[in-house]
Amino acid sequence: MRNYLDFYIDGAWVPPIEPRALDVIDPATEQAAGRISLGSAGDLDRAVAAARRAFGSFAFSSKAERLDLLDAIVDALGARSQDFADAVREEMGAPAALASGAHVPFAFAHFEIARQLLREFDPETQMGGSRLMKEPIGVVGMITPWNWPINQIACKVAPAIAVGCTMVLKPSEVAPFSAQIFAEAMHAAQVPAGVFNMVNGDGPTVGAAMSAHEDIDMISFTGSTRAGVEVARGAANTVKRVHQELGGKSANIILEDADLAVAVGQGVEAMMVNAGQSCNAPSRMLVPAARMAEAADVAKAVIARQKVGAPTGDVNLGPVVSDVQWGRIQQLIAAGIAEGATLVAGGEGRPDGLNQGYYVRPTVFADVTNDMTIAQEEIFGPVLVMIGYENEEQAIEIANDSPYGLAGYVQSGDIDHGRQVARRIRAGQVALNYAPLDLAMPFGGYKRSGNGREWGEHAFHEFMEVKAVLGYVPA
Structure with a gap:
């Protein structure tokens, strides 16, 4: 004590x-x-x-x-x-x-x-x-x-x-x-x-x-x-x-020329770090609408590999910080279900076998529209929303359609293409192809x-x- x-x-x-x-x-x-x-x-x-x-x-x-x-x-x-x-x-x-x-x-x-x-x-x-x-x-x-x-x-x-x-x-x-x-x-x-x-x-x-x-x-x-x-x-x-x-509600644009399976898998993993309790978490994943089902399958498989449990153990996710935070996350998961998003993995309540501690089921929603509560509000937990886009212009529009502008992410098989899209994201820091953090570079946000x-x-x-x-x- x-x-x-x-x-x-x-x-x-x-x-x-x-x-x-x-x-x-x-x-x-x-x-x-x-x-x-x-x-x-x-x-x-x-x-x-x-x-x-x-x-x-x-x-x-x-x-x-x-x-x-x-x-x-x-x-x-x-x-x-x-x-x-x-x-x-x-x-x-x-x-x-x-x-x-x-x-x-x-x-x-x-x-x-x-x-x-x-x-x-x-x-x-x-x-x-x-x-x-x-x-x-x-x-x-x-x-x-x-x-x-x-x-x-x-x-x-x-x-x-x-x-x-x-x-x-x-x-x-x-x-x-x-x-x-x-x-x-x-x-x-x-x-x-x-x-x-x-x-x-x-x-x-x-x-x-x-x-x-x-x-x-x-x-x-x-x-x-x-x-x-x-x-x-x-x-x-x-x-x-x-x-x-x-705060932040950072968009992660997976472009048509990216390797979808790799980009989605790494994006899900990145979202779950620190139980999603990071202002710059890639919490809105934008994928080509025609490949939403494929992306959801990849995300579901990644979530199945996540280990949730006591932070003293060999786990990926520990608990979230408090009962207040746990309750807010539960409310937003419920809102996602109520508003018609497709629950791919996770959901309400604690993970099986964890009846004590502020543990949250790592959760993914697909078929989310950017006007849904879970697409606009910062959840600050292990909850990823997947939004479909019809073309690149719409992807950029959705990415910037947020009161926040802390971070952004762009995945592309063509680095020049990725750079062009990064320039159009209104955020203080944009990572291309999951580049690691550079603590010597400035960190901060646009807008709210x-x-x-x-x-x-x-x-x-x-x-x-x-x-x-x-x-x-x-x-």
Whole structure:
């Protein structure tokens, strides 16, 4: 039983002003796996004050000093690799192999990339007689989600540290264990007091106070579009920068010249990673209408090979994160059936033999139309919808007919053809032929999938302000 009841503020572990504990539920057992404290606006005030004090010196630290700090953080994180993997498995149900093979190394990679980029990064440019300077924006409030908990912390903290910002983190109260270990690693790395602070809490209390706080210069938020709207509203009165990575309903276009069996099979596998709990999951598969039955047969065979079970075992899918999430997924599966989609595999309820834990049957719907609820709403579970198209123009139209624009996928036997279609997808990141993630490339969305970009050098610029100094070189 984990007991993480203190907050990390100004380089020390401090108790909350008003003790208020919350049980953290292991989604595989539905039992409490630990407790955290829920903070208050007063706790946030203490953390922001510490970050503001630290910013005065950290903003003017040298590149060499920040490189040394990133080296120390990388070492401290690496020393806790297994602890991180165990925490992610326990707090949000990621299978052990996925936790150690993706969740943790992706997080560490963001620090490695930030360290590499910082070595060559020059924040100043001479333009005639004027000097263009980029400077750290200030104190950043960071609100991170439960679905990729340690990755989403790292992809915000690493670039912020690299450019000289100070910060206050509010991790998800649903999956806070890896954040605790992260804060312990930051302390072990001797991050200067006040540069990194962490206050646990819920969105309506700490999250709302963070959005509206006058001494926070920027909010970096990852979560649902609904919550992102509230964050932006809360931040409006202080005119702070709001960076958001929000929801997605990403289209996966399987073109006529693709190998249908291979493309469909890989698409189903990709959709099931992390039990479908990824904002960029390829959740709308677009296939030639005349080959829908063939594609559905391939999908059914792939689903039959999926292993669902305890995340400590050799499984592909663990549970989804919570009873709330499980219930929402069940409602949307029921909506798909009610609206007339063809249920190819899976369906309502738990998989056979799993009567405890928030397990969902991996599900595929065929013959879906893009106006159905399951085609428009982000399900955030292991549910794939297959939509038929008559020609390529219609496929592109359907792909873009969504309020979201986080990611897209194009499968083609002709790379030039695939590139042409990728250019027409309105999304922040498009993968051709299931190309692997490139964590040095920018990640973020069009439309209601957010604004701004994370990952790589683009993330540096998100945490910086631009200053023009005229007459830097006298005429």
